Amino acid sequence: MRRQFGWTLHGNGRNVEAGAVVAPDQRLSWPRTVGIGMQHVIAMFGATLLVPTVTGFPVTTTLLFSGIGTALFLVITRGRIPSYLGSSFAFIAPLSAAQASGPAAQLGAVMSVGVVLTLVGLVVKFAGGRLIEAVMPPVVTGAVVLLIGLNLAPAATSSFEAQPLVAAVTLAAILLVTVAGPGLLGRLGILVGVIIGWVFAAVSGQISDVKLDAMRAAAWIGVPEFRGPTFELSVVLIALPVVIVLVAENVGHVKAVSAMTGKQLDDLAGDALIADGLATTLAGAAGGSGTTTYAENIGVMAATRVYSTAAYWVAAVTAVVLAFSPKFGALVFTVPDGVIGGATLVLYGLIGLLGVRIWSDSKVDFTDPVNLVVVAAAIVAGIGDLTLKVGSVELGGIAWGSVGILVGYPVLRALSRTQHR
Known part of the structure; x- marks a missing residue:
């Protein structure tokens, strides 16, 4: 093997031998590497663009900072963890809940989450990964993820009701493609469903003329729209539980890549958190949505057995280049309410079920009264969007549910141990 531009060429650079994988520090020939990088772009595309479409953030700005964030992640993890940092769905609920506060306050919340995540990463880097398991056991993490996902269910149904036929077509397409679509197509079910719903809405004349005119007037090449943040405590507190997600x-x-490549990467968990924290902070400071590592791209790696970080550099550069097309951003914003309603009906549920999966994978015992009552109260507070004021600060269901379980669980667990001595 020979090393070129920081990567060792895998074999002859043309194919992957049976049972072998292309490691993060290896690559195939550049044409094949570019091709795999394009697959990663396709895999991240639908989810990354759907978040700004739903929240109203600038699409091209979000895309730009997802590309920059991915490059930053690769540098900070020293090219050992292949990952694309796309828009995090976990931000949809708090950002939508805070829409009345305005874009600047929303960006301040994104930036605050990024700063806290960076601090968590620094602590993990120096204290070790076991700290996370001690402070946020699976019962707590699963509950927070579940209530974040389901908190905005009424918003999904409201968008669905705005254009029920378009929404139904979109939802049906997502379900059919996800379940029956072969290979990579099945993993792109949401993107394909959105496109089908979009086309149906256009053909049936259900896309706003204002949005279409804005798309026609947009330039092909231009600088993304940059915005600055402001900080409102109530909005920041609504968003902070996203850190847990x-x-x-x-x-x-990190654990998934470690398992697939057969290499121990736990020592990089802190670096990964720092990288995502800085990427999210940078995005919030200039107008983009918060980022996270993407499971969609793990699917591409599993299918191709290529874990080369060279392919992710290709994806990052591609995202940055696309970000400099206002026409592209205006096109994405022509997506009508019905399409968003059909897609978010699935998306919000998927986020919630991720919490259930955390419980299932970790075998959380719900015959344990501590687990049962704390989770029950937190979930209802989140889903019911319990909203109360503390002084002049108004907090919603995500904040109350998350604080409730983060504080209530350790207190009741300690009390339970005292009672059973």
């Missing part, structure tokens, strides 16, 4: 996703990504 991002920690779970990043640590899970």
Whole structure:
């Protein structure tokens, strides 16, 4: 093997031998590497663009910082962890809940989450990964993920009801493609469903003329729209529980790549959290949505057995290049309410079920009264969007549910141990 531009050429650079994998520090020939990089772009595309479409963030700005964030991640993890940092769905609920506060306050919340995640990463880097398991056991993490996912269910049904036929077509397409689509197509079910719903809406004349005119007027090449953040405590507190989701996703990504490549990568969990934290902070500071490691791209790696970080550099550069097309961003914003309703009906549920999966994989015992009552109260507070004021600060269901379980679980667990001595 010979090393070129930081990667060792795998074999003859043309194919992957039976039972072998292309490691993160290896690559295939550049044409094949570019091709695999394009697959990663396709895999991340639908989810990364759907978040700004739903929340109203600038699409091209979000895309730009996802590309920059991916490059930053590769540098900080020293090319040992292949990952694309795309828009995190976990931000959809708190950002949508805080929409009345305005874009600047939303960006301040994104930036605050990034700063806290970076600090968590620094602590993990120096204290070790076991700290996360001690502070946020699976019963807590699963509950927070579940309530974040289901908190905005009414918003999904409201968008669905705005254009029920378009939404139904979109939802049906997503379900059919996801279940029956072969190979990679099945993994792109949401993107394909959105495109089908989009086309149906266009053919049936259900896309706003204002949005279409804006798309026609947009330039092909231009600079992404940059915005600055402001900080409102109530909005920041609504968004901070997202940190728990991002920690779970990043640590899970490190473990998944470690298992697939057969290399021990636990020592990089702190670096991964720091990288995603900095990427999210940078995005929030200039107008983009928060980022996270993408499971969609793990699917591409599993299918190709190519874990080369060279392919992710290709994906990062591609995202940055596409970000400099206002026409592209305006095109994405022509997606009508019905399409968003059909897609988010599935998406919000998927986020919630990720919490259930965390419980299932970790075999959380719900015959344990501590697990049962704390989770029950937190979930209902989140889903019911319990909203109360503390002084002049108004907090919603995500904040109350998350704080409730983060504080209530260790207190009741300690009390339970005292009672059973």
